[in-house]
Amino acid sequence: MSNAVGYARVSTREPNTGTQEAALRAAGAGRVFADLGESSRRKDRPQWLACLDYLRDGDTLVVYRLDRIAGTTSSVIQVITELGERGVNIKSLTEPDIDTTTPMGKALFGIVAVFAQLRVDTIRQNTRDGLAHARAQGRVGGRPTVMTPERVEAAVQMRAAGKTRVHIAATLGVGRASVARALARVDDPDDPLACMRCRVGAPLPHRRNDPACQEYRGV
Numbered sequence: 001m002s003n004a005v006g007y008a009r010v011s012t013r014e015p016n017t018g019t020q021e022a023a024l025r026a027a028g029a030g031r032v033f034a035d036l037g038e039s040s041r042r043k044d045r046p047q048w049l050a051c052l053d054y055l056r057d058g059d060t061l062v063v064y065r066l067d068r069i070a071g072t073t074s075s076v077i078q079v080i081t082e083l084g085e086r087g088v089n090i091k092s093l094t095e096p097d098i099d100t101t102t103p104m105g106k107a108l109f110g111i112v113a114v115f116a117q118l119r120v121d122t123i124r125q126n127t128r129d130g131l132a133h134a135r136a137q138g139r140v141g142g143r144p145t146v147m148t149p150e151r152v153e154a155a156v157q158m159r160a161a162g163k164t165r166v167h168i169a170a171t172l173g174v175g176r177a178s179v180a181r182a183l184a185r186v187d188d189p190d191d192p193l194a195c196m197r198c199r200v201g202a203p204l205p206h207r208r209n210d211p212a213c214q215e216y217r218g219v
Contacts, residue, residue, distance in 0.1 A: 003059045003060060005061055010038075027091075029062045031054065033047040064094060065095065084100060145178065147178050151182070156183070165180055
């Protein structure tokens with residue numbers, strides 16, 4: 001294979017790149033770049049960057065497996081797409097369907113890329129739908145807040161007494177950022193979180209856009 005450039009990579013759990021390099025050279029790679037003990041999620045791998053710099057229009061990048069160049073499907077597709085824009089093809093030795101040097105290989109890669117993007121978009125939309133449903137039920141997704149209703153009430157009272165956020169955070173045993181976010185929600189009448197006044201009986205504004213608010217529901 002003319003103008004073939006190989007790239008090999010092993011993580012810290014693998015001894016060396018010998019097997020990969022031998023296979024790449026047998027496939028016609030005249031120059032092989034190899035990263036030792038590097039994670040696929042790192043984009044600044046020294047030999048990977050050198051390989052990208054070395055590749056020219058018309059070259060073919062040969063890899064043992066696609067996971068040698070990136071750690072996720074979306075990252076692999078991005079790399080192959082960017083290489084294609086530079087006129088560089090890619091060939092996987094253990095995944096024969098991925099060979100952009102042939103018309104069929106290019107077509108198959110396009111199909112794989114479409115379905116991979118569809119999967120990402122579907123997961124993203126399902127997450128948004130789930131969060132929206134949770135909010136409609138009076139729940140909020142994500143990590144539980146350390147600012148319980150009792151702490152929020154105490155924070156509001158201490159702020160009314162002129163205490164600083166640093167003092168409030170130290171007293172409650174939480175971070176300043178948590179106090180700041182909680183007080184910001186208290187001050188925002190359109191905040192979608194559940195109505196704190198209804199929950200703790202504190203002198204806080206009702207959340208009229210939230211069905212969790214008892215006043216909103218006419219309770």
